[in-house]
Amino acid sequence: MATEAESADPPAAYTALLDEIERYNAVGSAQSVLSWDQQVMMPERGTPARSQQLSTLSSLSHELLVDGDVGDHLDTLDDESLTTDQQAVVREVRRQYRRAERVPRDLVEDISEASSEALGAWESARENDDFDEFAPHLDELVDLKRQYAEHIDPDADPYAVLFADYEPCLPLSKAESILDELRETLVPLIDDIRASDADLATDALDGTYDTDTQEDLARDVLELLDYDFDRGRLDTSTHPFTSGNQFDCRITTRFDPEDPLGSLLPTIHEFGHAYYTLGLPDEEFGTPLGDDRDLSVHESQSRLWENHVGRSEDFWELLLPKFTDRFPQAEDLSVRDAYEAANQVYDENLIRVEADELTYHLHIIVRFEIERELIGGDLAVDEVPDRWNELYEEYLGLTPPSDAVGCLQDIHWSHGSFGYFPTYSLGSVMAAQLYAAADRDIDELDERFALASSTRLASGSARTFTATGNDTRRAS
Amino acid sequence: MATEAESADPPAAYTALLDEIERYNAVGSAQSVLSWDQQVMMPERGTPARSQQLSTLSSLSHELLVDGDVGDHLDTLDDESLTTDQQAVVREVRRQYRRAERVPRDLVEDISEASSEALGAWESARENDDFDEFAPHLDELVDLKRQYAEHIDPDADPYAVLFADYEPCLPLSKAESILDELRETLVPLIDDIRASDADLATDALDGTYDTDTQEDLARDVLELLDYDFDRGRLDTSTHPFTSGNQFDCRITTRFDPEDPLGSLLPTIHEFGHAYYTLGLPDEEFGTPLGDDRDLSVHESQSRLWENHVGRSEDFWELLLPKFTDRFPQAEDLSVRDAYEAANQVYDENLIRVEADELTYHLHIIVRFEIERELIGGDLAVDEVPDRWNELYEEYLGLTPPSDAVGCLQDIHWSHGSFGYFPTYSLGSVMAAQLYAAADRDIDELDERFALASSTRLASGSARTFTATGNDTRRAS
Numbered sequence: 001m002a003t004e005a006e007s008a009d010p011p012a013a014y015t016a017l018l019d020e021i022e023r024y025n026a027v028g029s030a031q032s033v034l035s036w037d038q039q040v041m042m043p044e045r046g047t048p049a050r051s052q053q054l055s056t057l058s059s060l061s062h063e064l065l066v067d068g069d070v071g072d073h074l075d076t077l078d079d080e081s082l083t084t085d086q087q088a089v090v091r092e093v094r095r096q097y098r099r100a101e102r103v104p105r106d107l108v109e110d111i112s113e114a115s116s117e118a119l120g121a122w123e124s125a126r127e128n129d130d131f132d133e134f135a136p137h138l139d140e141l142v143d144l145k146r147q148y149a150e151h152i153d154p155d156a157d158p159y160a161v162l163f164a165d166y167e168p169c170l171p172l173s174k175a176e177s178i179l180d181e182l183r184e185t186l187v188p189l190i191d192d193i194r195a196s197d198a199d200l201a202t203d204a205l206d207g208t209y210d211t212d213t214q215e216d217l218a219r220d221v222l223e224l225l226d227y228d229f230d231r232g233r234l235d236t237s238t239h240p241f242t243s244g245n246q247f248d249c250r251i252t253t254r255f256d257p258e259d260p261l262g263s264l265l266p267t268i269h270e271f272g273h274a275y276y277t278l279g280l281p282d283e284e285f286g287t288p289l290g291d292d293r294d295l296s297v298h299e300s301q302s303r304l305w306e307n308h309v310g311r312s313e314d315f316w317e318l319l320l321p322k323f324t325d326r327f328p329q330a331e332d333l334s335v336r337d338a339y340e341a342a343n344q345v346y347d348e349n350l351i352r353v354e355a356d357e358l359t360y361h362l363h364i365i366v367r368f369e370i371e372r373e374l375i376g377g378d379l380a381v382d383e384v385p386d387r388w389n390e391l392y393e394e395y396l397g398l399t400p401p402s403d404a405v406g407c408l409q410d411i412h413w414s415h416g417s418f419g420y421f422p423t424y425s426l427g428s429v430m431a432a433q434l435y436a437a438a439d440r441d442i443d444e445l446d447e448r449f450a451l452a453s454s455t456r457l458a459s460g461s462a463r464t465f466t467a468t469g470n471d472t473r474r475a476s
Numbered sequence: 477m478a479t480e481a482e483s484a485d486p487p488a489a490y491t492a493l494l495d496e497i498e499r500y501n502a503v504g505s506a507q508s509v510l511s512w513d514q515q516v517m518m519p520e521r522g523t524p525a526r527s528q529q530l531s532t533l534s535s536l537s538h539e540l541l542v543d544g545d546v547g548d549h550l551d552t553l554d555d556e557s558l559t560t561d562q563q564a565v566v567r568e569v570r571r572q573y574r575r576a577e578r579v580p581r582d583l584v585e586d587i588s589e590a591s592s593e594a595l596g597a598w599e600s601a602r603e604n605d606d607f608d609e610f611a612p613h614l615d616e617l618v619d620l621k622r623q624y625a626e627h628i629d630p631d632a633d634p635y636a637v638l639f640a641d642y643e644p645c646l647p648l649s650k651a652e653s654i655l656d657e658l659r660e661t662l663v664p665l666i667d668d669i670r671a672s673d674a675d676l677a678t679d680a681l682d683g684t685y686d687t688d689t690q691e692d693l694a695r696d697v698l699e700l701l702d703y704d705f706d707r708g709r710l711d712t713s714t715h716p717f718t719s720g721n722q723f724d725c726r727i728t729t730r731f732d733p734e735d736p737l738g739s740l741l742p743t744i745h746e747f748g749h750a751y752y753t754l755g756l757p758d759e760e761f762g763t764p765l766g767d768d769r770d771l772s773v774h775e776s777q778s779r780l781w782e783n784h785v786g787r788s789e790d791f792w793e794l795l796l797p798k799f800t801d802r803f804p805q806a807e808d809l810s811v812r813d814a815y816e817a818a819n820q821v822y823d824e825n826l827i828r829v830e831a832d833e834l835t836y837h838l839h840i841i842v843r844f845e846i847e848r849e850l851i852g853g854d855l856a857v858d859e860v861p862d863r864w865n866e867l868y869e870e871y872l873g874l875t876p877p878s879d880a881v882g883c884l885q886d887i888h889w890s891h892g893s894f895g896y897f898p899t900y901s902l903g904s905v906m907a908a909q910l911y912a913a914a915d916r917d918i919d920e921l922d923e924r925f926a927l928a929s930s931t932r933l934a935s936g937s938a939r940t941f942t943a944t945g946n947d948t949r950r951a952s
Contacts, residue, residue, distance in 0.1 A: 022528070023535075026529050026533075027529075030529040030532070033509070033510055033529070034509055037509055041513075043707050043724055045724070046723045048723050048758070048761065049505060049720075050723075053503075053506040055502075056498075056502035060536055229519065230521045231521045247522045248521070282524070286528060
């Protein structure tokens with residue numbers, strides 16, 4: 001059957017389905033541009049127009065999927081007559097369609113408008129350290145997202161329904177058991193590390209680093225990693241993120257004069273996201289085959305580059321000359337010291353995106369527990385700050401001095417993204433697995449990080465690395 | 477009747493119409509953001525995705541106007557039951573609807589895709605001075621736009637149909653007679669000026685001006701003019717333009733180290749566009765009452781600020797200290813010299829956006845004649861460079877040494893915008909009329925330009941100025 005399907009023209013219903021889906025995805029990618037602009041370029045008072053644009057596109061996108069002929073085409077199609085690639089497209093469209101058809105258009109529009117409004121409120125609340133500014137928006141989003149989950153599956157745990165938006169291929173229970181295992185392993189491990197008397201160069205990067213120069217260095221690193229600036233950009237935003245498609249995938253970072261790693265590692269992290277997206281096949285743009293897989297797979301790519309490359313001693317061998325070139329103040333820094341500083345387990349860090357590799361997951365688990373309680377109706381929005389601080393005390397032994405560096409630090413809830421956080425930890429776990437496999441299959445993998453970019457490319461290892469990611473994506 | 481309508485709730489069909497139109501316009505304003513991004517921020521190789529996004533939004537926007545209930549609502553509505561504002565909304569929607577319903581969706585999509593592709597080709601052609609790179613795109617756009625005009629009115633002059641997209645309230649014949657009069661008056665006047673032996677400080681601004689500092693100065697000027705950076709931005713693009721709505725209206729300029737006026741005057745020009753847009757009523761966003769009037773009215777605002785303020789001696793009194801502050805090299809420059817330099821009639825300038833107030837219209841007339849011939853089928857695309865050079869010789873006594881500074885200098889044809897250029901001259905004529913009226917009605921208008929911004933605002937003249945523009949807009 002498969003052989004027959006490979007050689008024949010696709011059935012008319014398939015071609016028609018693809019046309020509809022390409023339009024649907026074009027609207028989605030237009031929304032991404034508007035959202036990138038909102039976070040990076042839009043003037044402060046542009047929100048009312050942007051909210052209306054985004055909510056209109058959300059509802060149009062919903063209508064394209066649900067009200068047109070997509071459902072009919074899906075009913076008509078005989079999967080047996082399709083190639084395996086075509087079957088994958090249909091499987092993915094069917095999954096999206098079945099969820100979307102249950103959600104009323106007005107609700108889609110309300111969620112989009114509410115999250116666009118919430119974004120500005122969150123930015124302001126964070127700046128003013130005033131949770132009350134953000135609370136009514138969060139309350140509205142929790143309520144809207146509960147309704148959304150209820151429409152999709154009234155009998156399921158609403159949080160599990162939301163989680164499936166980001167991670168459709170893994171049951172929540174499995175995710176939960178991974179997070180449990182991480183917590184049970186990491187809490188005592190971190191205690192041991194903190195109690196250890198090993199003398200590490202944790203303060204090797206202390207000092208003040210000019211932020212414009214940090215930006216130059218971030219660009220150096222991106223050049224080194226072979227980021228394609230003809231298909232990307234580096235900008236600054238409150239919260240580092242990546243946005244785009246295989247033709248145009250942009251990253252952001254942010255700069256703190258006291259913390260050069262706080263811009264460097266997020267830059268490498270976002271590069272990992274972008275490198276994955278830029279590796280998607282051009283000719284499949286607008287179809288599920290040209291789109292990224294689940295968020296945890298995406299995160300596996302960013303964490304791979306951040307943790308397994310960016311924090312490796314060999315990579316610092318390559319990076320250090322660039323670093324000291326930009327910051328002559330660090331002329332005495334050794335590769336080993338930089339490596340130790342980049343891999344330290346912080347005693348005091350409150351900020352997820354600046355966390356070390358181990359405590360990172362505890363930051364995630366705090367958010368996971370709070371959002372489950374919020375969506376489950378077990379926690380009121382005004383109790384979030386106290387609950388947050390309580391859990392930080394419990395898992396990290398820290399009490400945030402303010403909500404700005406506490407429950408207001410992340411953008412996600414202002415997007416109405418509940419169920420998103422666990423994918424970060426799942427991605428890190430996947431990254432570790434990918435790395436272990438790559439290390440097994442590629443000779444002297446670590447050592448190659450120390451080679452100049454052109455040599456690395458000639459040896460093919462960088463590309464192999466990405467190919468691994470893509471293969472995994474297809475298989476998952 | 478009108479009094480009754482004012483006090484009653486609007487008829488249901490009107491409210492429903494407004495909902496549809498707000499969605500339609502939200503898509504349009506989303507397209508503007510994508511297009512701004514494409515010209516200002518998008519990485520070089522992002523075009524394929526952007527073209528697909530823009531063409532999908534074009535066709536969706538078309539469908540929202542034509543395939544939904546807009547036509548039914550328009551049929552149902554009894555204009556007598558509406559307030560005058562509501563009648564204006566309906567009149568404008570009806571006009572747009574009647575044109576759009578005649579154009580097939582595929583053609584709309586083709587035009588959008590072709591112009592998005594053409595943009596990159598134009599940029600590259602201009603950079604490489606290679607008209608052949610752009611020619612096939614131009615050819616396709618001429619063909620598509622002819623088809624478009626044919627659909628709207630098969631019996632009319634296709635150029636007149638296209639012109640009405642930009643200037644629906646003025647017959648082409650009237651525009652033509654205004655342009656004729658300009659040409660007949662300006663050609664001998666310019667000859668007289670060139671033959672004159674008046675000794676003017678035309679070289680007062682010669683020299684080299686650091687472009688970063690030019691940008692600082694452009695920002696100074698925008699502060700001086702009271703541009704609201706909370707609702708706007710200044711960026712750089714190949715071709716200066718303004719894009720946005722009353723919440724977010726952004727301008728661009730460009731910088732040439734040899735020509736400080738070449739960034740300053742376009743900045744003031746684009747400010748005029750933005751100031752008009754930012755003055756539109758917030759609460760009418762998404763309806764025709766919150767949208768700008770015809771392009772010539774828009775242009776009347778930009779030319780008013782550029783020509784009647786930015787080129788006035790009194791304004792330079794205010795500007796000069798900023799100028800010499802940024803450029804100490806110009807410490808000997810006097811207000812009078814700067815004024816003379818800013819108002820000189822160039823002997824040699826080939827570039828429309830850098831033209832003086834008089835020769836400007838000859839640049840327009842060249843384009844007007846060429847695009848009429850192209851759309852009328854009297855000129856083939858590959859004949860454009862020769863025809864361009866011939867007309868420049870005839871009207872301006874100049875032969876462009878290359879197409880880059882000849883027929884490739886403007887972005888408009890790459891957008892498929894045929895019929896747009898005449899609105900520049902019409903706007904300038906309107907600006908002169910507005911200025912004459914303002915000068916009659918406001919005491920010491922010129923002298924007020926020399927006052928600091930806060931004083932000007934306190935006196936109310938700047939706002940009065942804008943109000944004049946808005947009133948005109950409503951009346952035209």
